[in-house]
Amino acid sequence: MKTPLTSLVLALALQASVALAQQVEPEAAIERVFTADKLEEGWFSPAFLEALSLREIESFIKSFVSQHGKFRSVSGEAGEYVVELEKAEVPALIALDQEGRIAALRLQEAIPLASLDELAKTIAELPGETSLLVISGGQDVVADNAEAEMAVGSAAKIAIMKAAADAVQGGKLSWDQTFELKEEWRSLPTGILQDWPAGTPVTLSTLANLMISRSDNTATDAMVQIVGREAIEEITPTNKPFLTTREFFTLKAQPNAELFRSWVDAPADKRPELLERLRELPLPSGGEIITRPTLEVEWFMSGRELCELMEEVKDLPAMSINSGMASPDEWEKIAYKGGSEAGVLNLTTWLEDAEGTNHCVVATWNNPEEALDERRLMSAYRGVLRNLAPEGD
Structure with a gap:
């Protein structure tokens, strides 16, 4: 049986522990999960751990670090942050509970800190067949396999x-x-x-x-x-x-x-x-429905064709409801449509910056042999868009 003094000490210790947990800021919580040698269950809410085990969380974080390098910094506010790694930036959404534990954490596709040429090479080296077309101010900046008619799914x-x-x-x-x-x-x-x-x-x-x-x-x-x-x-x-x-x-x-x-x-x-x-x-x-890639039945279009069509419809309200991979904070106008199914991924975006310069970016990836790891193209595609964004935005 605990004495009143022992109970008081335990109560004070508990209050101190809760107060310490509440002092954890979102930036510190993010930095901790990216830099710690080992994650601790006490850093996450019980509900979060019911959805993902500690091992799954560790594996997920390590996948970013192994691919994009070590943690450098984190910035942002109001639950929306950007994690800077050595080779990429990772948009992150986080929410803490009343005890300072992570109740929600979402890491979006990484945005590589790479040049347009490097990103074009990354896309070209994906398994299967790829196409990339980047047009800025009416001029081709990248035109890799841009005339090839490939499966594009719902982009049609x-x-x-x-x-x-x-x-x-x-x-x-x-x-x-x-x-x-x-x-x-x-x-x-x-x-x-x-x-x-x-x-x-x-x-x-x-x-x-x-x-x-x-x-x-x-x-x-x-x-x-x-x-x-x-x-x-x-x-x-x-x-x-x-x-x-x-x-x-x-x-x-x-x-x-x-x-x-x-x-x-x-x-x-x-x-x-x-x-x-x-x-x-x-x-x-x-x-x-057959789940393996079956590209023999599809809609086929080239990157050039999609850019030409997007130019025709970009001003229709429907085209700007979903901004896709582009950030509305960086652009005056965005028109987007993509498409995906087993073995198929297309991303088609038309952009206009504050100076009135227009861009069209179309990337397509087909692999009839296996399902795609879509994050690989999405990540590089975000990097392409980042290269086109006006400096300082």
Whole structure:
């Protein structure tokens, strides 16, 4: 049984411990996890440790240090910080609980402290095939494999936006025009419209905003049907017939392997006949989709084509809702669309700085042999954007 004096000493010690913990600032907490030889459970909240074990946290931190060098400094405020390592900067979000323990910590893709040429080389050396196009002020700064038509996933939705904009400009459609969702437009995620009931009224503008900012596949298929497949094919003839996302998923469903092979083997002028068979099949479940890379069925575009299309649609409100890899604090205007699936990653960004200089940056990575470690391209891509940002911003 503890004496009153012992209890008092323990209470004072506990209060001192809590007070000491509360004095830990976010910058110090970040520095500690990057520089300590061994992490301690007491530095993290119980809820955080339920989501990630101490070993997983250590492995995650060490992956940054091993790739980008030792810790140098940390700066920022209000939960948003930048960790400077020897070879890169890492944007970090952190929240501490009332006892000074880390309750949330998110480290974003590192931004390499490297030149544009070095970053272009890093991208070119990724396994598989890559393409990088950087245009500044209308001039090519980097054009590595920029004319190659590669799988770009949802970045092809930029072509749908161009067709929609042409239809609006020609008086065939209007952005405030309302349509009722149709059952045959329903597709698989990403997105939210796949969960909305058929008959829900939505405007063309809403469909465009969701298609670009959230890569909503049901909104995409609605846009294809409203704008017209033929109008999109005129913009990107390589992708004829231009698949809806529902048709894309149906072809890549495991029960439809025979139809997949027929599509791949068929010449382009015979594929429209197979669309009729596709329309008769039900929407597959997400669990039925082949998870390995299957680049034979895709949307194919070059970096040059994507830059040219982005130039045409950059001023549409839908293109600036999601800024992608670029920081809104550094640019006057950002237009973005990317795309990804197994073996495919594309990042397409149009930028305008305070001086009115325009940039277009398109990076594509394809690997038919294995899934991509997307962080490798995203990290280098952030570095490219950092090189283009005005000094002092």
